[in-house]
Amino acid sequence: MTIAVRAQSITKSFNGSQKALDQVDLSVKHGEVLVVMGPSGSGKSTLIRTFNGLEAIDSGQLEIVGIPLDTDQDERQIRRIRRRVGMVFQQFNLFPHLSILDNITLAPIRVKKISKINAEERAHGLLAQMGIADQAMKYPAELSGGQQQRVAIARALAMDPELMLFDEPTSALDPERVKEVLDAMRRLAADGMTMIVVTHELGFAREVADRVLFMDAGRVVELSDSTTFFTQAKEERSRRFLNQMKH
Amino acid sequence: MSGSRTTYRKRLLQARRHPLQTLLSVVILAVIAWIIWSTGSWLILGADWSVITENLPLFAVGAYPENERWRPLLWLALLCLITAVTLLRPLIASKWRISGLALSWGWLAMLPIGLVLLAGGAGLQAVTSRNWGGLTLTLMLTGFSGLLALPLGILLALGRRSKLALPRHLCRVYIDGLRAVPLIAVLFFGQLLLPLFLPVEIEINRVLRAVLAFALFAAAYVAEDVRGGLQAIPSTQLEAAAALGLGPWQIQRLVLLPQALRVAVPALTNQAIGLLQNTSLMAILGLVELLGISRSLLANPAYIGRHLETYIWLAGLYWLVCTAMALMARQLERQGPSSATSAIPS
Secondary structure, three states: OOEEEEEEEEEEEOOOOOEEEEEEEEEEEOOOEEEEEOOOOOOHHHHHHHOOOOOOOOEEEEEEOOEEEOOOOOHHHHHHHHHHEEEEOOOOOOOOOOOHHHHHHHHHHHOOOOOHHHHHHHHHHHHHHOOOHHHOOOOHHHOOHHHHHHHHHHHHHOOOOOEEEEEOOOOOOOHHHHHHHHHHHHHHHHOOOEEEEEOOOHHHHHHHOOEEEEEEOOEEEEEEEHHHHHHHOOOHHHHHHHHHHHO | OHHHHHHHHHHHHHHHHOHHHHHHHHHHHHHHHHHHHHHHHHHHHHOOOHHHHOOHHHHHHOOOOHHHOHHHHHHHHHHHHHHHHHHHHHHOOOOOOOOHHHHHHHHHHHHHHHHHHHHOEOOEOOOOHHHOOHHHHHHHHHHHHHHHHHHHHHHHHHHHOOOOHHHHHHHHHHHHHHHOOOHHHHHHHHHHHHHHHOOOOOOOOHHHHHHHHHHHHHHHHHHHHHHHHHHOOOHHHHHHHHHOOOOHHHHHHHHHHHHHHHHHHHHHHHHHHHHHHHHHHHHOOOOOEHHHHHHHHHOOHHHOOOHHHHHHHHHHHHHHHHHHHHHHHHHHHHOOHHHHHHHOOO
16 A cells, blocks of 8 residues: 655644644555544644645655655645645635535636536535535535535545545534534545544544544654554553543 | 503693703704705705706716717616616516626626727717716716726735735835825826826827826725725635645635625725715816816806706716615625525525
């Protein structure tokens, strides 16, 4: 299997003070599902945001889907990566002025130069796959949070990404809407998509993740396969976190 | 019925107890009645509206050649038609309703149509801009300066938000500079000084110079309105668009600007209405637009002392055009996804 993400001692700090990322090493294979956990402010969001250039790294080396991403943030290089890496945000971030269909077809038409007809056909297919086939002509504000997040997943998938990044995709949802989004992500993982998911959903992590990365204060505390992590975590800090999450 | 009668009685009783208040009310009512009576009788009996009725074509088209007058009049009629279509659109069943896109193109087409009709060419006899005037010229000046000011203002707003220092500072200096200068000074420069600086062979027509001066001036204000709109869009929109692989220009054009302009519509309407009224400054600089033609009519000995009638009529005309603009802008605000929320049953 080829490597989707390779990070070598990457470091990042905001305003030169505390380090958001401190010497992080990581490699994720194609087809793998990695769940990133950790207390808030531990740098997990920052980590996956460096993978598509939303945050620049201060030092270290990154290689995403085979494309090197240096500290100098070459704009063309970043766009090449972004075409092949999808991202789903905590707040959905759909475009409110565009219909659901236009939200999904915007990038395929403008970036990949796919014809409108083909892009729309694919979009309808993706919406059906997400269980919201009848919402295509509506606007984001008319959908529930869970539906909006599934549209956001469809929008990212419309670019046929090799890697999907999820930044706390269920944190902004009502509890009863969480399941429909997690189910969509489960199906995606079952289809073999490479996924890196920042989440606090222990059940999802246990069930879907191949490996779990636990972070604290910008450092990797533990990187274990998911059974090990949930039954016999190596580090005291991870065990303490898991205990708190269970209560 | 009986309830209102008892309150009436109560009031009467109160009036007896407060004689000063009652006296004040009576005096104020008398003053109001006198104002209404005197204005009303002046409007009907005292005023001589012949200065308006005899010169309606002049107010509409100015000194345009008489046998070619149908051209500006046709343009004004077309404008009235498209305004009516726009304003009545919400009342029409959606099946028969003209699409918003078609309407926008229709409005945009009004300017070149007006230019061809007024200036001639394409089989029509040429009429120099010196002979344009009246309401036609007022609307022409407003329309073309607005059309130029909007894209220029958007570019300035984008430039001012640029990450690159040079365009950012240039745009800032331009915006701050023009906002610090009174409009009349810009117009004077365009009309009187610019021709002195340019070589004799190059002569830019006066109307065009006015349009350019207005557009350059208004662009600075439009830029700030658009920048305000852009600042209202959360940065997460930019991130989401960037994460999809869209380029910087595509992000601005497809994601940020459409949202920002919607936010800026009320402020931009302000600019448009201000622009319309500011075109009257050109009367001082010798263009016979609506105010200009009125001033030259008042100089005619036949209409001596008819200032009040003329200016009331002018105020009415400006009010009418501005109200139409304001109503159309309100419609524009109501359009789009935010209103669709309630309109579409789920």
